[in-house]
Amino acid sequence: MAALPKRIIKETERLVSDPVPGITAIPSEDNLRYFEVTIDGPNHSPYADGVFNLELYLPDDYPMCAPKVRFLTKIYHPNIDKLGRICLDVLKDNWSPALQIRTILLSIQALLGAPNPDDPLANDVADDWKKDEKRAIEIAKEWTLKYATKKD
Amino acid sequence: MSDDDSDIFFEYEYDQEDDLDESSFCFSSDGEDDVMFDVDGENSDTPQTKISDTLANVGANGTLYYPWNVEQFIENKLLAKLDKLANGTLTACSIDELLIMLQVKGWQEDEVLNDYFDNRDKLYEACGLPVGVPMRNTLKKIKNYSCFVCCEDYSETYVYSLTCGHTYCINCYYSYISNELANGGPITCIEPDCKYTIPYRDVTDIFDIVNKTNHGGVTTIKSMVENPLLVANTKAMINSKRKYKWCPATDCNGFAELVGNVNDSVESLSSAKESVDISKVPIVTCSENHEFCFDCNYENHLPCPCWIVKKWIKKCNDDSETANWIDANTHGCPQCQSAIEKNGGCNHMTCKKCKFEFCWICFEDWKKHRNDYYSCNKYRNERQEDEQRKNRSKQSLERYLHFYKRFAIHENSMKGDLKTMAQIDTYTRLYMEDLRDQGKKNLSWNDIQFLPTAMRALQNGRKALKWTYCFAYYLGKSNFATIFEGNQDFLNKTVEDLSEVFEQIMSKKNPDKVGMILKNKTKLRNLSELVNSRKNMLINGARANLDDGLLWFDNEI
Ligand SMILES: [Zn+2]
Ligand SMILES: [Zn+2]
Ligand SMILES: [Zn+2]
Ligand SMILES: [Zn+2]
Ligand SMILES: [Zn+2]
Ligand SMILES: [Zn+2]
Numbered sequence: 001m002a003a004l005p006k007r008i009i010k011e012t013e014r015l016v017s018d019p020v021p022g023i024t025a026i027p028s029e030d031n032l033r034y035f036e037v038t039i040d041g042p043n044h045s046p047y048a049d050g051v052f053n054l055e056l057y058l059p060d061d062y063p064m065c066a067p068k069v070r071f072l073t074k075i076y077h078p079n080i081d082k083l084g085r086i087c088l089d090v091l092k093d094n095w096s097p098a099l100q101i102r103t104i105l106l107s108i109q110a111l112l113g114a115p116n117p118d119d120p121l122a123n124d125v126a127d128d129w130k131k132d133e134k135r136a137i138e139i140a141k142e143w144t145l146k147y148a149t150k151k152d
Numbered sequence: 153m154s155d156d157d158s159d160i161f162f163e164y165e166y167d168q169e170d171d172l173d174e175s176s177f178c179f180s181s182d183g184e185d186d187v188m189f190d191v192d193g194e195n196s197d198t199p200q201t202k203i204s205d206t207l208a209n210v211g212a213n214g215t216l217y218y219p220w221n222v223e224q225f226i227e228n229k230l231l232a233k234l235d236k237l238a239n240g241t242l243t244a245c246s247i248d249e250l251l252i253m254l255q256v257k258g259w260q261e262d263e264v265l266n267d268y269f270d271n272r273d274k275l276y277e278a279c280g281l282p283v284g285v286p287m288r289n290t291l292k293k294i295k296n297y298s299c300f301v302c303c304e305d306y307s308e309t310y311v312y313s314l315t316c317g318h319t320y321c322i323n324c325y326y327s328y329i330s331n332e333l334a335n336g337g338p339i340t341c342i343e344p345d346c347k348y349t350i351p352y353r354d355v356t357d358i359f360d361i362v363n364k365t366n367h368g369g370v371t372t373i374k375s376m377v378e379n380p381l382l383v384a385n386t387k388a389m390i391n392s393k394r395k396y397k398w399c400p401a402t403d404c405n406g407f408a409e410l411v412g413n414v415n416d417s418v419e420s421l422s423s424a425k426e427s428v429d430i431s432k433v434p435i436v437t438c439s440e441n442h443e444f445c446f447d448c449n450y451e452n453h454l455p456c457p458c459w460i461v462k463k464w465i466k467k468c469n470d471d472s473e474t475a476n477w478i479d480a481n482t483h484g485c486p487q488c489q490s491a492i493e494k495n496g497g498c499n500h501m502t503c504k505k506c507k508f509e510f511c512w513i514c515f516e517d518w519k520k521h522r523n524d525y526y527s528c529n530k531y532r533n534e535r536q537e538d539e540q541r542k543n544r545s546k547q548s549l550e551r552y553l554h555f556y557k558r559f560a561i562h563e564n565s566m567k568g569d570l571k572t573m574a575q576i577d578t579y580t581r582l583y584m585e586d587l588r589d590q591g592k593k594n595l596s597w598n599d600i601q602f603l604p605t606a607m608r609a610l611q612n613g614r615k616a617l618k619w620t621y622c623f624a625y626y627l628g629k630s631n632f633a634t635i636f637e638g639n640q641d642f643l644n645k646t647v648e649d650l651s652e653v654f655e656q657i658m659s660k661k662n663p664d665k666v667g668m669i670l671k672n673k674t675k676l677r678n679l680s681e682l683v684n685s686r687k688n689m690l691i692n693g694a695r696a697n698l699d700d701g702l703l704w705f706d707n708e709i
Contacts, residue, residue: 007303063301064331096344097301097328098320 004032007063011101023105025056033058037069039105041148042113046140047075050148054084054108056101066095067104076136076143078117078126086111087121208411212435212454215446216411221439222386223377225407230254230386231376233261241265248287248351252279255338255385280340280349282315289314289354291322291361299324301342310361314350318343326362329355333380336388355381397446399438406438410446428698428705430457430691443612452612453619455694460705464622468556486515496658497569497614498651499561513561513644521645529558529624529640548709555625562618565651569614572654573607579665602677603669609680610654613647616687623694628706632697639690646686650679 012032015025022040027033037054041047053072059065069091071084079087090099090107120126129136208216237250242265245253250264256279257263267275276283290313297306299321310322320328320342329350332339338349356379376382390396390407399406433454434446443452445461453461485492485503487510492501499512500521509518514528521528531554580600620640627633653676657668669676697703 005302007301010303061327061331064327090344094344096342097324098342099344 008033008058015102020102020106023102023109025101025105033062035101037105039109039112041144042109045113046137047077047112047144047148050144052112052148056105058101063097063099066091066099067101069104069108074143074147076125076140077112078115078120078122078129079111081122085121087119209437211437212443212452213431213433215434215436217436217446218409218411219406219437219439219441220409221404221406222383224439225386226377226379226382230259230382233259237261237264242268246287248353249276249279249281251352251382252281252338252349259389277347280338280347282348285315287315287351289351290319291354291357297321301328310365312354312358314341314346314348316341316343316346316348318346322358322362323366325358329358329380333384336384336391339381352376352379352381355379397436397444397449399440399442400444400449400451401438401440401442404438404440404442406440406442408436408438408444408446410434410436426459427457428703430455430695430698433458441608443615452615453622454616455691456619456623460622460626461619464625467552468559471552471556486510494564494568496572496651496655497565497567497610498655499565499648500652513558527637527641528644529621530637531555531624552625555621559618559621562614562621566611566614566618569610569651569654572651572658573610575658576603576607576654576665576669580669583666600669602673602680606650606676606680607654609683610647610650613643613650613683613687616691617643617647620690626705626709628704630702630704632702636690636694636697636703639686639693643683643686643690646679646682650676650683653679 012027019025022042024038025035026037027035035056035058037056039052039054041050041052050073052075055070055072057068059068069086071080071086073084075084081087086108088107088111090096090104115129117126117129125136128139208218211217233254234247234250237245237254238247242250245268253264253268253275254261257267264275267278273283281287291310293308293310295308297309297311298304299306299309299311301320301324304321304323306321311319312322312325313319318341324342328342329339339355340346340350341348356376359380390398395410396407397410399408435443435452435454436446437443444450445453445458448458448461450461456464484490485506485508487508488503488506490503490505492503494501494512500509500518501512502509510516511518511521511528516526516528520526531551580603617640620636620643624633624637624640627636653672656662657665657672662668694703
């Protein structure tokens, strides 16, 4: 494997020494481009008190290309599909090499606090959300309780 | 047109030798091409003019098209529009600004003009151009710089910034631009949410510096037609519009542009399922004279209609294992069984060991082929009666292999021919250069103009021949099918004769290649004319007989 670019080393160091509150990102021992990530559900959101596991992978052309991020924990959210893929502009067209792992993870956390059913990835969830927001929020809370509670 | 008449503030701080040659930007202004450009986008409401139609090429079946390659297209279509605006209506804008505006507006110069006079500031903003301040893009060498994106600490490096002042190292900008090129759109500042667009010529400068310093390259981007951004725009345009199709030949960056209402012609073609009217097959060429079918984006496959081609290719893929087995087991001398290595395209073989002369296609004695009544191509079902027990599927496999083998052999021979012809081409070029260096002129380009013509005749002749085996495979039995086979044999013989002449020219036995070419001039000329006329005879005959129902494709096959 090619040597790790300075950029990735620096980002990793900072993620460890100066972690973002409510977010952890730990590089895998055998692949330093692969991170195990947890994001705490934001307070006052249907995902509050939940801890969500994600995987983050830095492709070879990072930072020219966005990191690949995916939810591993099941989640009921109009912008996240069954496979855990995330519909977020900064992960796609609006990616910039000046963005970082930490900014991306913060954006994902913000997305949990502000679901956007008008730009859906999971169409059925988005439909539910638009038809009956109260009910959708209930389901999201149930799923959070069922799949995303802290394990000691 | 002047490059520095505007408010560009472009700062270069490097040694003289690194100085970028501004004059190397070449904006061709070939005024007489203008007529062609009205045949523009699908959105253009300019009606088709007679003039543009006469400039378009007419394909083998009457298809109107323009043969292009990327560079020609950039020069004659894109840069011509730039030229028009820069020297005409929008002299107040810089080249950089005009190029960005044209790209954002899909190269519709009318739209640029309309929007400009409607609301200049709005257009500039939409294009990511500075409004109210001069453009102050900066590319300069500085000391002790830490780049925020790559996290490298440079003791000295070039850095680039747009009017916004967001600065990053040149390596990051180079990787960033290279990565964004695939999108074909305007590329903005690296900073997230910063909308300033990177001008075309800055891309050239950044690429030149990085290629020179990091990759040890000496080649610089000499003219605008090589600009990576323009090349990427053009490719994206060709990929996204139905009136353009890339040439399918390997390593060719040519393409064809269909003239007229593309939707009509494309629809009429796809609706013509199982049509036997091969006069509808839209044969076009790229700038390099490669013939191809605009409909299925495959090489010229006449006399076969497109749907037969699709069927054949599918069959060949499905049966590829059987065919491979046959391939592997039939490559030896039919007399002494020793291995034969085939290099060129010609199928007249001589065994190195026993000197037996034979045909690579039917493995029969070559002498038989001198007889006009011998057919190397006819599928003989001789054993049919002796082996009644042989099941149908085995028979149909044998039949398929008969045609597939010939198809595959000519496909390989096309590659062999190409190799031989490339060698001849190199020889003649070297020879010509030699003569020119010596100041002699006893052989002029005119004297060997017959060469490319003969080479093209061989390639196209063999290509048509190859497709006749697909054609014949699906052909129903009739007297006219027998006539077709006869024409096939005629074409086969002439193609092999022509191929053999080329191969003899390159033979190790004869050191004076150019002398050999000149000696064979008349022979090459006659043979290539014969190949062309026999090819046309075969295709026209097939077309007419299909039309009249005298030839038909057997649906059972
Ligand atoms: Zn950098
Ligand atoms: Zn900027
Ligand atoms: Zn081509
Ligand atoms: Zn076709
Ligand atoms: Zn032999
Ligand atoms: Zn033969």
